[in-house]
Amino acid sequence: MCGGCVVGAIYCITVLCKMKEKNPWHKAVVIFIAVLGIIAIVALVTTAVLQNKPLQQKFKYGIVLDAGSSHTAVYIYEWPAEKENDTGRVKQKHFCQVKGPGISSYSLSPEQAGHSLRLCIQEAVLNVPRRRHHETPLYLGATAGMRLLRMENQSLCDQVLGSVEKVLQSTPFDYQGARIISGQEEGAFGWVTVNYLSDRLKQGSGTTGALDLGGASTQITFATNQDETGESAENTVTFRLYGNDYFLYTHSFLCYGKDQVLKLALAQQTQAGASTLLDPCFNQGYSTNLSYSSVYSSPCITTQKPLAAGEGFTHRGTGNALQCQEVVRRIFNFSGCTFSHCSFNGVYQPPLQGQFGAFSAYYFVMNFLNLTSDTLENNMEKMARYCSTPWTQIKQQFPNVKEKYLAEYCFSGTYILFLLTHGYNFTSDTWSNIKFIKKISGSDAGWTLGYMLNLTNMIPAEAPDTPPLPHAGYVTLLLFTSLLLFLILLCSLRSLWVRCTSQRQII
Ligand SMILES: Nc1nc2c(ncn2[C@@H]2O[C@H](COP(=O)(O)OP(=O)(O)OP(=O)(O)O)[C@@H](O)[C@H]2O)c(=O)[nH]1
Numbered sequence: 355m356c357g358g359c360v361v362g363a364i365y366c367i368t369v370l371c372k373m374k375e376k377n378p379w380h381k382a383v384v385i386f387i388a389v390l391g392i393i394a395i396v397a398l399v400t401t402a403v404l405q406n407k408p409l410q411q412k413f414k415y416g417i418v419l420d421a422g423s424s425h426t427a428v429y430i431y432e433w434p435a436e437k438e439n440d441t442g443r444v445k446q447k448h449f450c451q452v453k454g455p456g457i458s459s460y461s462l463s464p465e466q467a468g469h470s471l472r473l474c475i476q477e478a479v480l481n482v483p484r485r486r487h488h489e490t491p492l493y494l495g496a497t498a499g500m501r502l503l504r505m506e507n508q509s510l511c512d513q514v515l516g517s518v519e520k521v522l523q524s525t526p527f528d529y530q531g532a533r534i535i536s537g538q539e540e541g542a543f544g545w546v547t548v549n550y551l552s553d554r555l556k557q558g559s560g561t562t563g564a565l566d567l568g569g570a571s572t573q574i575t576f577a578t579n580q581d582e583t584g585e586s587a588e589n590t591v592t593f594r595l596y597g598n599d600y601f602l603y604t605h606s607f608l609c610y611g612k613d614q615v616l617k618l619a620l621a622q623q624t625q626a627g628a629s630t631l632l633d634p635c636f637n638q639g640y641s642t643n644l645s646y647s648s649v650y651s652s653p654c655i656t657t658q659k660p661l662a663a664g665e666g667f668t669h670r671g672t673g674n675a676l677q678c679q680e681v682v683r684r685i686f687n688f689s690g691c692t693f694s695h696c697s698f699n700g701v702y703q704p705p706l707q708g709q710f711g712a713f714s715a716y717y718f719v720m721n722f723l724n725l726t727s728d729t730l731e732n733n734m735e736k737m738a739r740y741c742s743t744p745w746t747q748i749k750q751q752f753p754n755v756k757e758k759y760l761a762e763y764c765f766s767g768t769y770i771l772f773l774l775t776h777g778y779n780f781t782s783d784t785w786s787n788i789k790f791i792k793k794i795s796g797s798d799a800g801w802t803l804g805y806m807l808n809l810t811n812m813i814p815a816e817a818p819d820t821p822p823l824p825h826a827g828y829v830t831l832l833l834f835t836s837l838l839l840f841l842i843l844l845c846s847l848r849s850l851w852v853r854c855t856s857q858r859q860i861i
Pocket residue numbers: 421422423424425456497498499567568569570571572611612613714715718719722759
């Protein structure tokens with residue numbers, strides 16, 4: 355089209371040149387045509403840019419409640435309405451931490467479980483534009499705390515779920531249900547979240563594994579070869595996303611979250627029913643009174659409270675990392691593997707593949723202990739130093755950190771190092787493949803985003819068709835060719851004008 359303009363303009367100038375001698379207005383007409391040419395090109399480019407500019411962005415929203423064993427969190431996600439199927443488009447807009455413990459702790463007063471969510475629901479109402487409320491899906495997924503309560507008492511579990519359901523149904527949002535998600539879902543959707551946020555799903559190769567450490571369970575998930583998944587169907591999840599097939603290995607270890615595993619260690623060390631426990635996994639000088647029932651009432655503890663035991667015992671730290679490792683080792687069972695490879699407790703695990711993102715309590719603990727970017731050997735040394743630091747010194751050094759967290763870091767850090775190395779088989783060489791992360795591109799790592807993307811069908815099985823050029827590329831190309839044609843037009847005008855003038859001089 356522009357080429358036509360140039361040819362037309364050159365033709366006009368030629369004609370004008372011939373008319374020049376007869377027409378006294380020729381100069382003004384030439385300028386007029388040149389100006390018209392410029393206006394035409396500017397109008398063409400402006401129209402092309404404006405026409406292809408995305409319209410003012412409209413956003414859609416989704417809400418997921420993560421009802422974990424230790425607490426409930428509300429995540430609000432936001433994405434541009436017209437781009438919901440593009441990877442990396444959904445972002446975390448708001449996060450609200452529910453005050454108090456996880457919903458499974460309300461088993462003796464189920465009504466309170468629903469009530470505890472109210473403040474965060476009010477925040478959600480304020481954070482989603484009112485006109486979008488009715489079309490905003492709202493999901494609640496409960497994890498290991500509720501899995502344990504279901505094992506203990508199905509009826510109390512139903513009452514707690516009923517209570518949260520009642521509150522969620524009364525919100526202005528599009529309530530989609532509250533349910534206990536399976537360990538496989540928790541692991542697999544954590545993997546989807548990590549890979550969606552790091553934009554790896556469209557590339558089809560080189561995905562990142564997901565390591566999630568909660569309060570009551572822990573998950574490991576990574577992509578593996580199809581033949582590796584054949585050994586154990588219950589550890590296999592397959593996805594087809596953006597035209598690529600993924601064969602995931604996943605396993606959720608119930609009772610191996612950071613709080614329940616501590617109970618396993620305490621039960622292991624109080625078998626004799628003594629009135630004092632000297633625990634190497636707590637700092638020297640740390641001392642507190644614990645009831646036997648707080649340890650033995652968990653469904654994770656299969657042994658009975660020792661017969662000789664009284665009501666409670668004094669839990670006293672001795673701060674010794676090597677001895678703590680031995681305590682931790684005893685809560686793992688490395689015998690009885692019936693597969694080609696196992697992690698622990700007879701659970702199948704194929705050889706580790708690729709990079710891993712470790713989040714939730716992995717991040718809280720390793721970040722506090724400054725173990726996120728060092729070698730495995732240095733981390734072991736740092737851990738030993740933390741464990742052997744007297745409790746009074748630790749408290750002085752970190753006056754603003756919650757005492758419960760502070761007291762448990764020696765145990766939790768030792769457990770994490772043991773789980774990753776002896777449990778999952780990371781070595782000194784593969785240690786650097788683990789990145790301890792909290793957020794990716796501003797959104798928290800965890801199962802909730804993957805869960806919502808799946809339920810709203812926001813990750814298509816096949817890659818959507820895309821225009822051959824991206825918008826920016828298209829506009830740049832258009833501008834470039836228009837400028838080029840304009841320059842050609844100017845040069846042609848100038849050379850014609852010169853030729854015209856020289857002809858006149860000859861005449
Ligand atoms: N040190 C430390 N621990 C934290 C912090 N926030 C939470 N935790 C603890 O880390 C553990 C894991 O927390 P989450 O990942 O929220 O666990 P959850 O989702 O409640 O538990 P699951 O149902 O097993 O997934 C729990 O023991 C929490 O009490 C923190 O800021 N610092």
